[in-house]
Amino acid sequence: MxxxxxxxxxxxxxxxxxxxxxxxxxxxxxxxxxxxxxxxxxxxxxxxxxxxxxxxxxxxxxxxxxxxxxxxxxxxxxxxxxxxxxxxxxxxxxxxxxxxxxxxxxxxxxxxxxxxxxxxxxxxxxxxxxxxxxxxWPLVGWQNMVITALLLAWTFARATRTGYTPLALVSARADAELVATLRRWRGGIGWL
Known part of the structure; x- marks a missing residue:
């Protein structure tokens, strides 16, 4: 992977x-x-x-x-x-x-x-x-892409509850913006 x-x-x-x-x-x-x-x-x-x-x-x-x-x-x-x-x-x-x-x-x-x-x-x-x-399955197979997408979705959903993503390891400011955006999306469309 x-x-x-x-x-x-x-x-x-x-x-x-x-x-x-x-x-x-x-x-x-x-x-x-x-x-x-x-x-x-x-x-x-x-x-x-x-x-x-x-x-x-x-x-x-x-x-x-x-x-x-x-x-x-x-x-x-x-x-x-x-x-x-x-x-x-x-x-x-x-x-x-x-x-x-x-x-x-x-x-x-x-x-x-x-x-x-x-x-x-x-x-x-x-x-x-x-x-x-x-x-x-192949390294570039659809299975790996689906797994990566699901892991990202899980990470983003969890971020709306915890207030951070892995981006916090690099930039607290960028992470705060990302979490705020995710929370707005969650409130707007209810998918997270």
Missing amino acids: SPITHFLVGWVALERLQASPRDKALVALAGVAPDLDGVGIVVDFATRTFGLPETNYYQEFHRMYGHGLPAAVVIAAMCAALATRRAMVLGCAFVAVHLHFLCDLIGSRGSTPQDIWGIYYLAPLSPKPEFAWAGQ
């Missing part, structure tokens, strides 16, 4: 368990962090763009360093070290990383039905066990 969807999954599932904005951000970002092992795509794009010898870092390293138990432990520990309520963030960040794995298992296939992406749970220590699902 896309990083936006991973972020929203972590936010919707675990945000309410966090006491501070910092802890909310740490847990939501933990849900995105496993995809840092895919940064090789930038190098691959650059080598192709500039006519340099071709690299294949994304295919070689994505899902090998950030998508297993060792990464889950490291990401959760790093989040806890930066948190206000360390034990709560440790547990929730660990769950957020595993939600990322689950989302990838169900919805990150390539363009053909044979292009299944598995999770090597002990990588990079061991390629076994590998978890994969033959019914995995």
